[in-house]
Amino acid sequence: MKMPSMRETLLSIFAADEPDYDRAVALGTAALPTIAEMIDEEPHRAAAAVYVAGQIPAHESLEVIARAARREHPLVRANAAGALRDWATHPECADDLDAAFEIVAPLLDDADPSVRKFAHRALAVLPAHGSAVPDSRATIPRLRR
Structure with a gap:
């Protein structure tokens, strides 16, 4: 019996009513090339990836x-x-936090309020840049843009 490909495995995980994200994460870095391809697919699959x-x-x-x-x-x-926020909390990622800031910075001014909200949450966990998060009185009007 043929083993399913990485793509088939991830598609079956993402297609479930209750995706088993832990199972997908357990595939580790070997899954990342396939996950990278899925980023360019339909939005819900890309969001899961x-x-x-x-x-x-x-x-x-x-x-x-x-x-x-x-x-x-x-x-x-x-x-x-949101993924950047999660990723940045891993101690193994500490050396790449400046690169993470470069990714999140443009999202702080995104046209979509939900993107801005999650970008501010991500920025808050970046130690070198967390102080760049405006206080909540300044953030609330910005999020309602």
């Missing part, structure tokens, strides 16, 4: 998140910001 990338503490994950942050669909960009 970037979420998984954010759970894998590797530099390659950051590249996937950056790609998702540039997608046209706001769902994908918002999930990219």
